[in-house]
Amino acid sequence: MERQTFLLRPAIALLAPLALLAQAPQPDPPGLKPLDIYFLDTEGGQATLFVSPSGQAMLVDTGFPGNQGMPAAAGGAAANGASGITRDADRIMAVLKLANVTVLDYVVVTHYHGDHAGNAAELASRIPIRHFIDHGPYTVELQPNRIGAFVSYQPVREKAHATTAKPGDRIPLADLDVRVVSSAGELITKPMEAPAAGAANPLCRDAKLKDQDPTPENFESVGIAVQYGNFRLLDLGDLTWNQEHQLVCPSNLIGAFDVFHTTRHGDPHAGAPQLVHAIGARVAVMNNGERKGGDPEYWQIVHEAPGLEDFWQIHRSAAGGAGHNSPEQFLANLSEVDHGHYLKMSVRADGSFTMTNERNGFTKNYAARSRKPDASARR
Numbered sequence: 001m002e003r004q005t006f007l008l009r010p011a012i013a014l015l016a017p018l019a020l021l022a023q024a025p026q027p028d029p030p031g032l033k034p035l036d037i038y039f040l041d042t043e044g045g046q047a048t049l050f051v052s053p054s055g056q057a058m059l060v061d062t063g064f065p066g067n068q069g070m071p072a073a074a075g076g077a078a079a080n081g082a083s084g085i086t087r088d089a090d091r092i093m094a095v096l097k098l099a100n101v102t103v104l105d106y107v108v109v110t111h112y113h114g115d116h117a118g119n120a121a122e123l124a125s126r127i128p129i130r131h132f133i134d135h136g137p138y139t140v141e142l143q144p145n146r147i148g149a150f151v152s153y154q155p156v157r158e159k160a161h162a163t164t165a166k167p168g169d170r171i172p173l174a175d176l177d178v179r180v181v182s183s184a185g186e187l188i189t190k191p192m193e194a195p196a197a198g199a200a201n202p203l204c205r206d207a208k209l210k211d212q213d214p215t216p217e218n219f220e221s222v223g224i225a226v227q228y229g230n231f232r233l234l235d236l237g238d239l240t241w242n243q244e245h246q247l248v249c250p251s252n253l254i255g256a257f258d259v260f261h262t263t264r265h266g267d268p269h270a271g272a273p274q275l276v277h278a279i280g281a282r283v284a285v286m287n288n289g290e291r292k293g294g295d296p297e298y299w300q301i302v303h304e305a306p307g308l309e310d311f312w313q314i315h316r317s318a319a320g321g322a323g324h325n326s327p328e329q330f331l332a333n334l335s336e337v338d339h340g341h342y343l344k345m346s347v348r349a350d351g352s353f354t355m356t357n358e359r360n361g362f363t364k365n366y367a368a369r370s371r372k373p374d375a376s377a378r379r
């Protein structure tokens with residue numbers, strides 16, 4: 001335990017700004033497990049599992065409810081489990097089992113659309129959940145075809161230990177520094193303690209803004225920055241383009257990241273280049289379905305991001321065609337008729353990590369970045 005505490009001292013992060021030189025990965029002390037991250041396939045929803053080195057688990061979102069994400073039947077009858085099919089809940093439980101997770105310490109429900117909150121109640125009936133983190137006990141979308149996931153989650157939430165996230169809050173998952181950067185329409189307003197945070201962002205000068213689309217629940221998304229040693233991952237749920245803009249303009253409040261979990265499945269209502277190109281991620285992971293997200297314009301923005309080495313996708317995008325999909329080994333699923341293959345990332349505290357495509361066993365190592373103190377980049 002002492003070793004882990006040392007590796008996670010905040011002072012290490014302060015002295016670790018972004019640098020561009022790669023170096024050979026330094027092995028972690030013997031016996032120290034990696035941080036494992038599983039990017040599950042929920043056919044265009046989200047479910048991302050973090051298992052910390054000491055075994056605590058955090059699930060970010062719960063996929064579609066039992067109707068397999070198909071449009072609700074006339075009259076909105078396709079409630080959670082009504083079909084008897086629990087595809088995404090089954091996929092999540094299968095991965096929890098292979099990761100030896102028997103208790104979920106935290107379930108973050110980024111927002112209450114069905115592709116994120118869909119199995120919150122279902123999972124609570126299958127596995128102990130110690131804490132829920134969400135944006136609060138309301139939803140701004142009350143239409144019959146939109147409110148189902150919230151309605152199913154509410155009774156569970158009332159009985160559970162649920163915390164309403166506020167920007168700047170820390171989710172105390174062991175070994176990691178998990179920070180809330182957005183929640184309930186609010187954003188952090190000061191630079192994070194992170195490499196390159198606080199730096200002026202030249203991409204703001206010509207940045208475009210977009211009109212808010214008519215799905216305001218996305219605006220409420222809980223967004224998080226996950227840090228483990230020198231490693232940082234950004235996941236903003238389904239936050240909107242203009243909020244992404246606010247997080248990085250006129251200065252970049254969130255800093256640099258190693259991994260960008262694409263906002264909103266690769267839908268063009270998110271993916272502002274002033275953010276995607278400013279955070280310097282080496283790897284992007286897109287939680288798209290074959291026909292959800294995976295927009296060619298979004299894909300191109302990510303593809304052109306400075307410093308990006310690889311763009312992994314949960315699915316081949318039908319809209320992306322030949323020109324806007326990554327090479328096949330980086331795609332977890334090639335069609336909707338699949339077995340829900342996941343991507344697994346194992347992260348070491350030095351910032352090096354390994355990505356594995358569960359479909360074909362393809363694995364790629366990413367060496368730790370060389371980092372040296374640079375007062376101008378700290379904040």
Ligand SMILES: [Zn+2]
Nearest residue numbers: 045113115238
């Ligand atoms: Zn979504």
